[in-house]
Amino acid sequence: MKSLLHPSQSVALAFLLAIVAGTLLLMLPQAQADGVSAPWLTALFTAVSAVCVTGLVVVDTGTYWSTFGQWTIMVLFQIGGFGMMTAATLLGLMVNRSLRLRSKLISQVETHTLGLGDVSSVARLVFGVTLSMELAVTLLLTLRLHLAYDLPWGEAAWSGLFHAVSAFNNAGFSIHPDSLVRYASDAMILLPVMMAIVVGGIGFPVLHDLRAKRRDSRHWSLHTKLTLLASGILLLGGFLVLLVFEWKNPATLGPMTLPDKLLSAAFASVSARTAGFNSVDIGALTHESWALHYFLMFVGGGSAGTAGGVKVTTVAILALLVIAEIRGRSDSEAFGRRVSASAQRQAITVLVLGSALVVFGTIAILRCTDLPTDKVIFEVISAFGTVGLSTGITADLPPFGQLMLTLLMYVGRVGTITLAASLALGERRMPFRYPEEHPIVG
Structure with missing residues (x-):
């Protein structure tokens, strides 16, 4: 029987149902530390932020x-991360399935991409990566918190588990009011968290490629190569730029020792790519560092992973398109492969619509508040990119502003992957073509 819903619509609906269930659970008196029901907007905002693995909050987690409330939040962002990771991978496979058999087989032979498989095998692979990484980071954090900070085993284990799950799912939620600022000089805390953020956010297709063909990078798919190259450039570039602009900032890196400066700058560069943790005060960053965060948060992480944003492959494809145009070539090429015209059109569509949403959200929130424009822009991009970093104005926004952020979080989390899948699944050849003209550009 044919499904009444498009696959991308099913994903969007599943996330919406999870948000509704999470909101109702967080409105229970047992979820609030004082034993009273949380306001509906607070519960809704928190549920959306958790399911969409964002990390923006209007109250201190x-x-x-309560313990029940915190467990609810953790389960919600675990579902949001694991569910999107699985759904994005399966939608990618469905896109491949929509191709003609001959084209599909040629594509798989030439690029060595992920095969079709079945739903259960894909889910098992994603589950294995998720479970192993979260358990490993939980163990490392628990031991460090107990041995170095004298936390009781139970408290250390809970804190380690919460932050490990939050990090792998790029959720950015923390049970500390200062996020991870208290651990700014502790590499044994920040490095495992960074590892979980990168592995969770790089995308499952890349992890599959690395595991299946780890001995010979020549057989990696173009997607894997572009994701790794673009991610490396963004991480290194963000690290260097943050060092330059925050080196003497007395409110951030200024008072730190050289090793601590390097650690915090690296952590900030990693976290800005949709993780949402911070080891320095985001509100105290220089305006230049805020501008860098605008870009990093908007780009986000890898496709079919736990990260948000428009995705690094989208930006990489557009960069290749620009390079090809400058060089006067008709094809965009990289690593001995040609990027398809349909992938270029999809990348442009995702980028344009994402930019339009950020502009619309910024204007809408500025209409209802007198907060500084640069802080509002930061908040809007953080919500759309499902990052969770904030300059500290989230709780100060009026109800309309908070509702706008919930919409941006939902669209930013579900919209990019479902839009890309809809474009690919809906692509069809027209039986005719109109005469071509070349409008003046520039």
């Missing part, structure tokens, strides 16, 4: 919510 560690003190406002």
Whole structure:
């Protein structure tokens, strides 16, 4: 029987149902530390932020919510991360399935991409990566918190588990009011968290490629190569730029020792790509560093992973298109492969629509508040990119502003992958073509 819903619509609906269930659970008196029902907007905002693995909050997670409430939040962002990771991978496979058999087989032979498989095998692979990484980081954090900070085993284990799951799912939630600022000089805390963020956000197709063909990078798919190259450039570039602009900032890196400066700058560069943790005060960053965060948060991480944003492959494809145009070539090429015209059109569509949403959200929130424009832009991009970093104005926004952020979080999390899948699945050849003209550009 044919499904009544498009696959991308099913994903969007599943996330919406998870948000509704999470909101109702967080409105229970047992979820609030004081034993009273949380306001509907607070519960809704928190549920959306958790399911969409964003990390923006209007109340302090560690003190406002009870143990039951915190467990609910953790389960929600685990579902949001694992569900999107699985759904994005399966949608990618469905896109391949929509191709003609001959084209599909040629593509798989030439690029060695992920095969079709079945739903259960894909889900098992994603589950294995998720479970192993989260358990490993939980163990490392638990041991460090107990041995170095004298936390009781139970408290250390809970903190380690919460932050490990949050990091792998790029959720950015923390049970500490200062996020991870208290651990700014502790590499044994920040490095495992960074590892979980990168592995979770790089995308499952890349992890599959690395595992299946780790001995010979020549057989990696173009997607894997572009993702790794673009991610490396963004991480290194963000690290260097943050060092330059924050080196003497007395409110961030200024008072730190050289090793701590390097550690915090690296952590900030990694976290800005949709993780949402911070080891320095985001509100105290220079305006140049805020501008860098605008870009990093908007780009986000890898496709079919736990990260948000328009994705690094989208930006990489557009960069290749620009390079080809400058060089006067008709094809965009990289690593001995040609990027398809349909992938270029999809990348342009995702980027344009994402930019339009950021502009619309910024204007809408500026209409209802007198907060500084640069802080509002930061908040809007953080919500759309499902990052969770904030300059500290989230709780100060009026109800309309908070509702706008919930919409941006939902669209930013679900919209990019479902839009890309819809474009690919809906692509069809027209039986005719109109005469061509060349409008003046520039």
